[in-house]
Amino acid sequence: MKMIFRFLKPYRWLCFFTILVMLLDVAGGLLVPRLTADMINIGVESKNLDYIIGKGIAMLAVTVFSGAGALLGSWLCADLSAKIGRDMRNAVYDKSLTLSAHDFAQFGTGSMITRTLNDINIIQQSVVWCIQMVLPVPAVCVMGVGMAFAIDTVMGFLLIAVTVLIIVLAVLVTRRASEIFGRLQKLLDRMNVVLRENMTGVRVIRAFCKERAEEQRMRKAFEDYADTSISANLLFAGLESAAFFVINICIVSILWIGGDRIGAGYMEIGDITALTEYSIMILFYIIMAQMVIILLPRARVCICRIREVLEKEPEITDGPGMMRGGTTDAQSGSERAEKAVGKETVCFQNVSFRFPDADEYALSGLDFVCRQGQTTAVIGGTGSGKSTIAKLILRFYDVTEGAVRVNGTDVRDISQKELRSHIAYVPQKAWLFSGTIAENLRQGNEQAGEDEMRRVLKTAQADFVSGLSNGLDAHVSQGGTNFSGGQKQRLSIARALMKKADLYIFDDSFSALDFKTDAALRRALKKEVADAAVLIIAQRINTILDADQILVLDEGRIVGCGTHGELMANCPVYREIAQSQMKGGKANV
Ligand SMILES: Nc1ncnc2c1ncn2[C@@H]1O[C@H](COP(=O)(O)OP(=O)(O)OP(=O)(O)O)[C@@H](O)[C@H]1O
Ligand SMILES: [Mg+2]
Structure with missing residues (x-):
């Protein structure tokens, strides 16, 4: 949680406005059933058309106000989510640049990619859902139950009982979900690793006729993931059915007990409509919150994985000093001597x-x-x-x-x-970045002009570039796979020579x-x-x-x-x- 707050901190005002707008939306939603009840109890009973029209206009105004609040709330949430997602990705990427080869190997490239893309996506989504669906729940419950008590005490207690029942159900399901989603995330990592290996090594697999063996390995990874996903979906389906069952029981109880209470003169017919809507609204919010809460263990796993990267102490850290007598453009004559x-x-x-x-x-x-x-x-x-x-x-x-x-x-x-x-370094495995030849060469020297590039390409015996239709702007595929081994070597030599x-x-x-x-x-x-x-x-x-x-x-x-x-x-x-x-x-x- 501390980590999430760290990323939310720069946007605290945005968070505050988002929550405020969401609460206004909830308040509007709770006001409409009250207006409906009044319309039925007073307007319809006394056949007062002006009263009905007046309440109708009020309902319309509240609905428009509440709808605008919901729209603005969703927009603010999306904005907040995109910003914290971007900040987290930047933080993970910046951290990964400070990690040594050994640090990096401990996570694995596949896992680092899953963490940066998928895990942060899940965290982003969870933050939005929490703000949209979990945070308003206490307000909805308190306001809804309060409104119910204002109509009738018995009905108020009925609503409290149903609310508690659903919350207990949510807690039980959440425990089971925690374990399933933890497993799901590990399997996703595994699937990513196997997939990556297969995609990058596809030519080797074909050359050694290992398609069948690799297919089985892939299939196993897919199946394990699918099986666990099915368990998670079953959990959701069970929860949904249980929740609807509770809602229906609640409505039947309101109608049943409400009938008696109307007969006894404690309530009017319009109050039943309002109570039904309150109960549906409360239960709807709780169920939605429950769905989100079920997903939270998965988000917690993702948060832990991101924290693991962000808190990793690099094995190799920078020393405090400056290099003595290195080459710079402004070298003194004595240094050159x-x-x-x-x-x-x-x-x-x-x-x-x-x-x-x-x-x-x-x-x-x-x-x-x-x-x-x-x-x-x-x-x-x-x-x-x-x-x-x-x-x-x-x-x-x-x-x-x-x-x-x-x-x-x-x-x-x-x-x-x-x-x-x-130092200018040409690694044993020549690696080029996707883009153009010029962009690759500029990694050695950002300011280099075309003449300089051509001169260096000549030194590196990479004259073949001038024969390419686009010359320096020729396209380079990821890893430089559209060039031969020798061409890649010469281009990476040229890239190193660009650097002084x-x-x-x-x-x-x-x-x-x-x-x-x-x-x-x-x-x-x-x-x-x-x-x-x-x-x-x-x-x-x-x-x-x-x-x-x-x-x-x-x-x-x-x-x-x-x-x-x-x-x-x-x-x-x-x-x-x-x-x-x-x-x-x-x-x-
Ligand atoms: N990341 C690593 N972790 C553990 N051992 C390693 C690692 N990288 C290399 N080694 C081991 O260190 C030794 C030296 O490896 P190195 O890559 O320096 O060899 P090399 O002389 O460059 O070989 P080549 O001519 O094949 O490129 C090898 O025995 C290798 O198995
Ligand atoms: Mg070597």
Whole structure:
């Protein structure tokens, strides 16, 4: 509840007016039966047409007033709901940006999407329903029962008895609903995860002829959800029938007891009409409120899930300091001179790292330096820890032991934003965003003009863009699926090159390129990023032959460090990799 109030707080005046308008609507609704009763008791009894017309006009005025109140109330509620929904989504999204890869993995992408879309939708709806249907209930009950007591005490007690009966029924049903809706939400999550996996991996499923197995998995997820939904709907149906049963019993009782009371002279015929309408109105509001209350456990589950995200303490938090001597557009001459002599851009100091929840170390005792103006290459077998080095530099994870320094500052001492502003990164899995090529490139530099983009595309050997009918405005599908693996790689290299950085990291970014393009790209790259430090992670030896320093990684340890020539002479692991890739003893450069 605290969380809901937090989001409602900025709109407290809107809430206040909404509730006020809803109450005016209720008051109007309760006044009409009173006017009807007077019309029948006095006007019809004495055949006084003027009185009847007068009451009729009053009824019309109250109905118009009450209808306008209902309309305005609904509009205000919709406005309030949309605003808190928007604020919650923004808050969850902002939070998700601060979470580390491990934090995020704890929730799972599917669950995060369900939480942001579905859960917040349910919370939004519940808030509106509570304001529209639950909040007016006490007012309706008090006013309705009060009006009934004003007509006849016995009838007043009858209405109290029925009201209490329905409230008891509501409490009993709510307990059962809580459990069912909790389960329903978990099953929705599961369905989302399976669906997402199937949709994104559809080609793999087809290639391995796994349609049948996946179909069964999907069907199971759908069926479980459907079964639980049926239980929830049965609960609603049972409640609805029970409620109508109680309403009908109540009306029969009013007519029956009312007949006796009229006979005894305590009431008039018009009062029966008013009492019936009061009872229907009270019971209608209680039943509607009950339906909403049944749904509240589901909203509570959703609130807990959103709170879980919002209250998650990120494992990786920003340091307080500023980076010393990073690249900025306004660099001093002495800084540039310092670069020329090969300032330490990245420094690993006895770094060991174990992924959270993993038993084994992914990296052990790493010591190396990447210098400005130099290319450092990392080579090693699959799973040897190459990408993990990049992730530690970017601080996607924190080192378990030792320290990583960028521009002389420990990455834990500065803000992640500042750290990453000095680094241009091409991830191992090239990922493009839906939109246009230009929009993707502008993620590297928002201000970049078309000439700059064309120049960078040329460096990244992505000339194919000029051959596309829309050129830079060519459409990119989600994830870049309308481009080949090599094209995606080149576009994501171009995106990184758009950024002016101290350090360029290419994580296996040339793997899908043919040898000729790979060599041309590296030549062009040398000129483009001559001022910066470059870290190239590769599996192919010919990609790293020219590097100033090559680190050979084997099971998370550096087993060799030097130039190609030095390593060929001294490092058996490197020699083995090189020989396995060389044709006739010479690498295919
Ligand atoms: N999120 C993770 N949680 C636990 N272990 C992980 C995680 N990511 C990677 N690992 C493990 O860490 C080790 C190093 O992984 P890394 O991705 O750095 O390898 P790599 O050298 O880049 O491999 P490749 O050449 O296939 O890209 C592997 O053994 C891998 O199983
Ligand atoms: Mg890798």
